[in-house]
Amino acid sequence: MKKILNIILLFLILGVAVVFFVLDPTKHSIFPKCMFHSLTGAYCPGCGSQRALHSLLHFDIAGVVNYNFLFLPAALLILYHYIHPLLNKYFKWKLPNLFYLKSTPWVIFVVVILFWIFRNLPWYPFSVLAPA
Structure with missing residues (x-):
């Protein structure tokens, strides 16, 4: 049973990877927006993770770091x-x-927590990025 669940999980992960490889979250509205950012205007620790995943799948490491420094x-x-x-x-x-x-x-x-605090400071180098 555990083997079957692992295979299902693997296919699920591969499916998500294909979607994020093919579709750019900056250009498609099917991806969910960050509720924390929508309500507060501040970035949460996960803001930019969808764009970072897309960049990672395209081997754009600089893009990964720019979208979410903790993602890598x-x-x-x-x-x-x-x-x-x-x-x-x-x-x-x-x-x-x-x-x-x-x-x-x-x-x-x-x-x-430290990342969450620092990424919302105005002098933080990655705080000027577009919201998730």
Whole structure:
């Protein structure tokens, strides 16, 4: 059963990736807008993530960083989470599972909150971008 769920999840992720590869969120209105930005005018930590995903799928790393500075580190952390067991198994490495460390959620929480605060300051270099 778990194998079937993983296959379904993989196809779902691939489907979303195809949609974001083909359609540019800056040019199509089918993508949801950020409710936090719509209500407050301020950027949330996720603002720009749809555009960043589109840029990442087109290997535009500068675009990823410009749309959402935390998107690339978050994507790499998620990728590491799913790849490290395979590396440990096939290469006999001993890479740790970062999500089992007690400090990981707190570090992520603090980084996200600080990012949320700094990206809304007028002098922050990426604060002039268009809203999500």
